[in-house]
Amino acid sequence: xxxxxxxxxxxxxxxxxxxxxxxxxxxxxxxxxxxxxxxxxxxxxxxxxxxxxxxxxxxxxxxxxxxxxxxxxxxxxxxxxxxxxxxxxxxxxxxxxxxxxxxxxxxxxxxxxxxxxxxxxxxxxxxxxxxxxxxxxxxxxxxxxxxxxxxxxxxxxxxxxxxxxxxxxxxxxxxxxxxxxxxxxxxxxxxxxxxxxxxxxxxxxxxxxxxxxxxxxxxxxxxxxxxxxxxxxxxxxxxxxxxxxxxxxxxxxxxxx
Amino acid sequence: xxxxxxxxxxxxxxxxxxxxxxxxxxxxxxxxxxxxxxxxxxxxxxxxxxxxxxxxxxxxxxxxxxxxxxxxxxxxxxxxxxxxxxxxxxxxxxxxxxxxxxxxxxxxxxxxxxxxxxxxxxxxxxxxxxxxxxxxxxxxxxxxxxxxxxxxxxxxxxxxxxxxxxxxxxxxxxxxxxxxxxxxxxxxxxxxxxxxxxxxxx
Numbered sequence: 001x002x003x004x005x006x007x008x009x010x011x012x013x014x015x016x017x018x019x020x021x022x023x024x025x026x027x028x029x030x031x032x033x034x035x036x037x038x039x040x041x042x043x044x045x046x047x048x049x050x051x052x053x054x055x056x057x058x059x060x061x062x063x064x065x066x067x068x069x070x071x072x073x074x075x076x077x078x079x080x081x082x083x084x085x086x087x088x089x090x091x092x093x094x095x096x097x098x099x100x101x102x103x104x105x106x107x108x109x110x111x112x113x114x115x116x117x118x119x120x121x122x123x124x125x126x127x128x129x130x131x132x133x134x135x136x137x138x139x140x141x142x143x144x145x146x147x148x149x150x151x152x153x154x155x156x157x158x159x160x161x162x163x164x165x166x167x168x169x170x171x172x173x174x175x176x177x178x179x180x181x182x183x184x185x186x187x188x189x190x191x192x193x194x195x196x197x198x199x200x201x202x203x204x205x206x207x208x209x210x211x212x213x214x215x216x217x218x219x220x221x222x223x224x225x226x227x228x229x230x231x232x233x234x235x236x237x238x239x240x241x242x243x244x245x246x247x248x249x250x251x252x253x254x255x256x257x
Numbered sequence: 258x259x260x261x262x263x264x265x266x267x268x269x270x271x272x273x274x275x276x277x278x279x280x281x282x283x284x285x286x287x288x289x290x291x292x293x294x295x296x297x298x299x300x301x302x303x304x305x306x307x308x309x310x311x312x313x314x315x316x317x318x319x320x321x322x323x324x325x326x327x328x329x330x331x332x333x334x335x336x337x338x339x340x341x342x343x344x345x346x347x348x349x350x351x352x353x354x355x356x357x358x359x360x361x362x363x364x365x366x367x368x369x370x371x372x373x374x375x376x377x378x379x380x381x382x383x384x385x386x387x388x389x390x391x392x393x394x395x396x397x398x399x400x401x402x403x404x405x406x407x408x409x410x411x412x413x414x415x416x417x418x419x420x421x422x423x424x425x426x427x428x429x430x431x432x433x434x435x436x437x438x439x440x441x442x443x444x445x446x447x448x449x450x451x452x453x454x455x456x457x458x459x
Binding site (some may be wrong): 210 | 269312330333334335336338348352353354355361362364366367368369370371372375378379380385410411412413414416418419422423424426431434435436439441447448450451
């Protein structure tokens with residue numbers, strides 16, 4: 001290619017980049033997604049995840065419960081173009097040992113593309129950064145992290161509903177720690193309990209164009225009173241009233257049956 | 258209920274408190290036939306279901322008949338509410354949610370009360386109970402009927418976003434207003450809870 005041709009090819013490319021820069025960072029992808037995490041490997045872990053994509057930036061909220069308490073739980077966003085974009089099922093248990101390890105789940109959910117660490121790097125390099133994952137005090141994770149940078153392919157995959165959230169760490173023998181003879185398929189220094197998937201959910205595209213944060217401020221309080229003492233008393237009365245209503249409705253519904 | 262308070266409307270009715278075992282309804286945690294697992298493919302605004310913008314909501318049980326204004330998200334990601342003025346006491350459809358009649362959770366909110374007129378459009382929302390019917394009118398004249406299947410009270414501080422705004426298999430409604438105790442020291446506004454009515458299309 002001579003210099004002129006090269007210039008002709010690169011010029012439009014440059015102007016496209018310039019255009020994208022002008023239009024802001026929202027060119028990779030935009031959207032909000034959500035997942036219901038369901039138990040895997042006989043764990044009792046369930047949860048929800050919400051991931052918002054804005055350009056190449058992800059914001060992740062993850063809530064899970066029923067996990068082994070006070071032990072690190074690696075959590076990732078998985079994706080591969082050739083994956084099924086699903087959570088694994090019993091048929092993915094290739095070695096037939098009754099459990100699905102992380103590798104066996106890959107045909108369903110793909111590779112680790114984001115490590116949901118609490119601090120520092122979030123790339124696949126941190127796949128087993130055990131000291132930076134949530135340790136689930138009380139068996140619960142309440143995780144929120146923004147400004148997670150991903151490449152265009154991953155941003156698009158998440159926005160398209162093709163990514164999967166997986167939380168790892170299953171205490172098969174219920175002894176309160178990660179142990180056992182079987183070693184992890186990811187790191188032979190760890191027991192497989194530490195890395196096997198505990199719960200999984202596909203990040204489905206939200207039916208909401210945008211999902212509001214938290215509750216709604218739809219009252220001035222004008223009907224609850226104007227004096228503080230009255231307000232507090234009325235608050236209690238309102239609650240009591242609600243309970244009484246509930247009781248009445250239970251009666252009503254019983255008689256309807 | 259407002260004993261001892263002069264010239265005071267009674268405190269608005271309140272549904273059972275979520276998570277305290279006082280649920281009197283089908284539990285939105287335990288999906289009914291039209292409630293999704295959250296893994297359905299996106300259907301909002303799908304072209305084969307062209308539904309025009311909602312213009313009116315009618316809930317005969319609690320004597321509500323209100324034109325619908327439109328609200329969006331505020332900069333902090335929370336839902337806008339009708340501002341003081343002519344629209345304050347009207348119900349409002351959130352334009353980031355599906356239109357009522359489309360697949361997904363259409364969100365309609367309204368104030369429980371206001372400084373000027375006292376009780377507002379959704380003052381009695383907490384009185385609704387399962388099987389109560391309501392109607393949304395679309396701009397093109399379509400009348401879309403819904404049936405309540407759950408009424409819940411959620412703390413704003415621990416609002417279950419996915420339970421309320423999560424994907425659904427069918428066309429559903431979420432009616433939202435304020436409720437619960439009134440805390441005058443709360444920075445964002447006094448009511449600590451939201452009343453949420455879950456309804457599905459008939």
